[in-house]
Amino acid sequence: MSCAVHATGLTYAYPNGQPGLRGVDLHVTHGERVAVLGPNGAGKTTLMLHLNGLLAGEGALEVAGLDVTRKALHELRLRVGVVFQDPDDQLFMPTVEEDVAFGPLNMGLDRAEIAARVAESLATVRMEGAAERAPFQLSMGERRRVAIATVLAMRPHLLILDEPSANLDPRSRRELLDVLESIDRTMLLTTHDLPLAAELCERTVIMSAGRVVADGPSDEILADAALLAEHDLELPAGFDLSRIERRPRPPQAVPRAAATAACP
Amino acid sequence: MAITLIAVTTPLAAWPVFVACAVVLGAIAAAARIPPRAIWRRARFVLPLVLFVAVFVPFLRPGGTAYELGPLTVYEDGLAVLAAVALKATTGTIGAVLLATTTTFPAVLRALESLYVPRLFVLIAAFMYRYLFVIVEEVGRMRAALSSRGYRPRNALQAAAIGRMSSALFLRTYARGERVYLAMQARGYRGEMPQLVPLTFGRGDVAFVALVLLALVPLRVIAA
Numbered sequence: 001m002s003c004a005v006h007a008t009g010l011t012y013a014y015p016n017g018q019p020g021l022r023g024v025d026l027h028v029t030h031g032e033r034v035a036v037l038g039p040n041g042a043g044k045t046t047l048m049l050h051l052n053g054l055l056a057g058e059g060a061l062e063v064a065g066l067d068v069t070r071k072a073l074h075e076l077r078l079r080v081g082v083v084f085q086d087p088d089d090q091l092f093m094p095t096v097e098e099d100v101a102f103g104p105l106n107m108g109l110d111r112a113e114i115a116a117r118v119a120e121s122l123a124t125v126r127m128e129g130a131a132e133r134a135p136f137q138l139s140m141g142e143r144r145r146v147a148i149a150t151v152l153a154m155r156p157h158l159l160i161l162d163e164p165s166a167n168l169d170p171r172s173r174r175e176l177l178d179v180l181e182s183i184d185r186t187m188l189l190t191t192h193d194l195p196l197a198a199e200l201c202e203r204t205v206i207m208s209a210g211r212v213v214a215d216g217p218s219d220e221i222l223a224d225a226a227l228l229a230e231h232d233l234e235l236p237a238g239f240d241l242s243r244i245e246r247r248p249r250p251p252q253a254v255p256r257a258a259a260t261a262a263c264p
Numbered sequence: 265m266a267i268t269l270i271a272v273t274t275p276l277a278a279w280p281v282f283v284a285c286a287v288v289l290g291a292i293a294a295a296a297r298i299p300p301r302a303i304w305r306r307a308r309f310v311l312p313l314v315l316f317v318a319v320f321v322p323f324l325r326p327g328g329t330a331y332e333l334g335p336l337t338v339y340e341d342g343l344a345v346l347a348a349v350a351l352k353a354t355t356g357t358i359g360a361v362l363l364a365t366t367t368t369f370p371a372v373l374r375a376l377e378s379l380y381v382p383r384l385f386v387l388i389a390a391f392m393y394r395y396l397f398v399i400v401e402e403v404g405r406m407r408a409a410l411s412s413r414g415y416r417p418r419n420a421l422q423a424a425a426i427g428r429m430s431s432a433l434f435l436r437t438y439a440r441g442e443r444v445y446l447a448m449q450a451r452g453y454r455g456e457m458p459q460l461v462p463l464t465f466g467r468g469d470v471a472f473v474a475l476v477l478l479a480l481v482p483l484r485v486i487a488a
């Protein structure tokens with residue numbers, strides 16, 4: 001088994017004929033954290049949906065050791081966790097606890113294991129006290145973190161986040177960043193938040209008009225102002241990339257052991 | 265629910281049953297430490313609506329002794345119906361209020377499920393409960409957007425914007441439904457809703473139901 005993504009010539013057109021992806025080549029290996037940047041409409045979200053088999057385009061796609069075909073869909077969805085952009089879409093059960101348990105229940109785990117996973121993933125996102133609460137009683141930042149917990153409870157090999165820092169105030173964004181930094185998984189996130197990409201991910205990919213147009217170390221890509229401007233991206237004024245400190249990964253977090261065992 | 269059922273099936277002549285129902289409801293409220301004012305606050309929204317319908321019955325239903333009341337005629341049978349409806353409605357409403365104050369909505373959902381209400385209905389109720397607030401917020405935002413651009417409908421033609429707003433709301437809600445379904449699929453949903461905690465109908469609950477029934481059923485049978 002692997003946690004890698006291998007997309008070659010991935011093409012997708014929406015039902016109305018509008019092209020979403022025009023030949024995406026992307027290879028992500030185990031343990032990487034990759035930020036996918038790009039202007040609105042570049043195909044970032046479309047690509048994310050492909051990685052979980054929610055959309056099916058043309059071309060070769062292998063995710064987490066599975067060829068993405070109809071037969072492999074269920075297995076694929078258990079291995080790949082997608083956190084959607086709007087937590088109100090992701091949290092659909094009446095209480096937080098039931099929502100976090102939704103994925104593990106679909107995996108057919110026994111009750112003790114499910115309870116342990118719910119507690120563990122809520123603790124990882126620092127929302128231990130919220131199990132009995134209803135999603136609409138939570139703040140946006142809290143909803144976002146619970147949305148991440150719903151996916152972590154399935155212990156995915158690969159974590160995909162769509163615009164994780166959208167609509168968050170600075171403090172909620174900081175808390176989210178701390179949570180994401182503590183999660184040791186192969187991670188792919190789309191964002192317009194370039195500082196978030198710089199702080200969290202060592203590798204950055206830029207997509208534009210359905211293609212990957214740049215791919216390299218975050219420090220190089222984000223320092224190339226001309227390249228960013230060409231694709232309607234821009235670091236905040238006065239942002240100093242050299243002062244970003246990427247915190248070292250947690251050396252021996254529990255999920256790490258599970259992930260490494262599954263991914264040689 | 266059992267209390268409501270008993271109250272609804274009781275004829276007016278068997279008034280002791282209503283007294284018993286009231287006593288049991290009072291006891292439940294006391295046991296759950298719900299102050300009467302809280303019950304009144306919730307019940308006052310529902311009760312007037314129910315009673316409003318009943319108020320006209322005495323004037324419209326001929327039968328029994330007739331009393332002249334100014335230009336109107338009041339019939340005795342009608343009065344009896346009014347009294348019965350009022351008593352039954354009050355009992356039912358207070359019962360429902362007690363349920364709502366002592367039980368969270370998710371627990372009610374689980375209870376419905378264990379009462380063999382079809383899963384589809386329970387599921388629909390659960391999603392309604394979850395997304396009602398989201399949709400209400402959305403409507404609030406749209407209304408704010410309308411009025412912040414000076415929208416102040418003064419005649420029927422200008423109300424067309426409301427129609428467009430509701431169609432936009434429908435489309436947005438529909439799109440959200442699609443996204444929610446994607447999110448469900450992404451976590452391995454295959455058309456079958458898994459259940460986390462089957463509601464435990466413990467010994468305490470059995471004792472409680474037995475006690476309530478024991479207090480009311482014999483009386484109902486005797487009074488009939």
